[in-house]
Amino acid sequence: MGIFDKGVQKTKRSFFERISRAVAGKSRVDDDSLDAIEEALIATDMGVDTTLKVIDNLEERVQRDKYVTFDELVDLLHDEIGKLLNVSDEDQDAASDGTMPFDFSRKPYVIMVVGVNGVGKTTTIGKLASRLKSMGKKVVLGAADTFRAAAVDQLGIWAERAGVDIVKQGMGADPASVAYDTVKSAVAKDADVVLVDTAGRLHNRVDLMNELTKIRNVMRKVIPDAPHDVLLVLDGSTGQNAFQQAKEFSRATEVTSLAVTKLDGTAKGGVVIGIVDQFKVPVKFIGIGESVDDLKVFDKREFVNSLFSKQDLKQ
Numbered sequence: 001m002g003i004f005d006k007g008v009q010k011t012k013r014s015f016f017e018r019i020s021r022a023v024a025g026k027s028r029v030d031d032d033s034l035d036a037i038e039e040a041l042i043a044t045d046m047g048v049d050t051t052l053k054v055i056d057n058l059e060e061r062v063q064r065d066k067y068v069t070f071d072e073l074v075d076l077l078h079d080e081i082g083k084l085l086n087v088s089d090e091d092q093d094a095a096s097d098g099t100m101p102f103d104f105s106r107k108p109y110v111i112m113v114v115g116v117n118g119v120g121k122t123t124t125i126g127k128l129a130s131r132l133k134s135m136g137k138k139v140v141l142g143a144a145d146t147f148r149a150a151a152v153d154q155l156g157i158w159a160e161r162a163g164v165d166i167v168k169q170g171m172g173a174d175p176a177s178v179a180y181d182t183v184k185s186a187v188a189k190d191a192d193v194v195l196v197d198t199a200g201r202l203h204n205r206v207d208l209m210n211e212l213t214k215i216r217n218v219m220r221k222v223i224p225d226a227p228h229d230v231l232l233v234l235d236g237s238t239g240q241n242a243f244q245q246a247k248e249f250s251r252a253t254e255v256t257s258l259a260v261t262k263l264d265g266t267a268k269g270g271v272v273i274g275i276v277d278q279f280k281v282p283v284k285f286i287g288i289g290e291s292v293d294d295l296k297v298f299d300k301r302e303f304v305n306s307l308f309s310k311q312d313l314k315q
Contacts, residue, residue, distance in 0.1 A: 010266060010269070011044050011266070011268065011269030011270060011307065012307055012309075014043065015043070015044055015270075016074075018036060018037075018039065018040035019036070019040055019070070021036065023073060029062045029073060034058065034059055034062075037055065037058070037073075037077075038052075041054060041055070043270075044270025045239030045240055045243075045271040046271065046273050046274040047274035047275075047277075047278060049274075050278060053277070054077070054080045054081070054084070057080050057083075058077065061076055062076070074308055078305075078307075081273055081304055084276065085277075085303070100132065100135065100297060101257075101284045101297060102193065102229070104137070104193075106225075107190075107192055108183070108193060108223070109192065109193050109194070109228050110183060110186075110194040110196070110219060110226040110227040110228050110229075111128075111193065111194065111195050111228065111229045111231055112196050112212075112216070112219075112230050112253075113125050113196060113197055113198060113233060114198050114200070114231070114249055115232055115245070115249070116200040116201075116245055117148070117200040119200070119234055119235040119238075119245075119261060120261035121200060121233040122155050122158065122197055123154075123158070124233050124259050124261060125141065125158065125195045126154075126157075126162060127287075128195060128285075129141060129164045129195060130158075130161070130162040132192070133162050133164055137192040137193055138164075138189065138190065138192045138193075139162070139165070139191060139193045139194075139195065140164065140165045140166070140167065140182060140185055140186040140193075141158070141164060141165070142167050142168075142183070142195065142197065143167065143178060143197055144175040144176075144182070144198050144199070145197045145200065146169065146170070146173045146174070146175050146199070147171075147175075147199040149171040152168050156168065165185070165191075167181050175198060175199060175215055176214040176217075176218045180218040180219065182194060183196075183222040183223055187222060194226075196219075196227070198211070199211065208248075208249075208252045209252040212252055230254060231257050231258070231259055231284065232245075232257070232258050233258075233261060234258060234259070234275070235262050236261060236262050236266055236268060236269065236271050236272065236286075237262045237265055238268075239266075239268040239271055242275065243271070243275060243278070246275055246279050250279060250281075255281055256281065257282055257284040258275065258276075258281055258282065258283045258284065258285075259283070259284060259287065259295075260272050260286050260287065261286070263286055264287075264288040264289050264294075269307070282298075283298040285297060285298055286298050
């Protein structure tokens with residue numbers, strides 16, 4: 001079993017059960033079949049715009065090439081989804097050789113992690129810290145989500161578990177002050193990577209924008225081009241809510257990469273494809289379980305292959 005099979009199993013089973021029913025007993029793919037495929041794609045929470053793009057291209061190819069069998073239809077869908085994720089023969093994703101998708105020549109490499117409460121943001125930071133530590137990297141965490149005492153405590157537990165340093169202040173402290181101290185400490189300790197947690201409130205987008213802008217500005221007093229990555233964590237199981245969150249955070253700050261969590265427990269794995277297509281931001285990590293090792297570097301080629309592998313499709 002490939003490393004992404006676990007993460008897409010529920011999505012794949014739901015999707016292909018619908019497709020099997022759509023083409024069962026038919027000698028050609030007709031309008032009813034395409035309608036059923038459209039419904040199947042939307043059910044994975046790929047999003048309407050992305051789904052219509054796939055269906056339009058699929059309709060063109062079916063008319064041109066006269067593909068009729070289930071297996072040929074699966075191959076067509078595989079190609080179309082691959083195009084949306086920009087999968088190419090030249091892909092050399094970080095996941096293929098086990099490395100992390102960060103530029104470690106920029107030292108310390110500063111990552112500002114954003115996302116609403118409850119999506120697995122702090123857990124994702126902890127898992128990343130553990131992974132980086134196991135690679136021999138020196139990591140410093142910054143507990144800048146000072147709105148919730150639980151967030152600071154949780155990050156402290158992860159720091160202890162991973163054996164990495166953490167910079168924190170009391171609840172209600174200025175998040176920008178924590179971020180500044182974190183980056184300054186990382187430079188002093190010659191750290192390789194900085195992971196700064198931020199508050200996950202969306203009730204007032206102006207407040208969010210102001211806070212994230214302030215955090216970026218104070219970090220740049222220490223490292224002029226920080227942060228090097230703004231990683232948005234999304235809960236894949238929330239489907240369309242994840243789209244909305246991506247939209248809100250993209251308005252509030254320049255999101256440069258994504259981590260999509262909790263994919264193993266949902267049939268809404270299409271959200272990964274839709275978000276990449278709509279926001280043009282790469283997915284760097286996916287979460288497919290609770291353990292530290294279940295946060296995987298995202299390999300788009302392997303993800304598509306796992307989603308469309310013929311094994312178990314007709315069971």
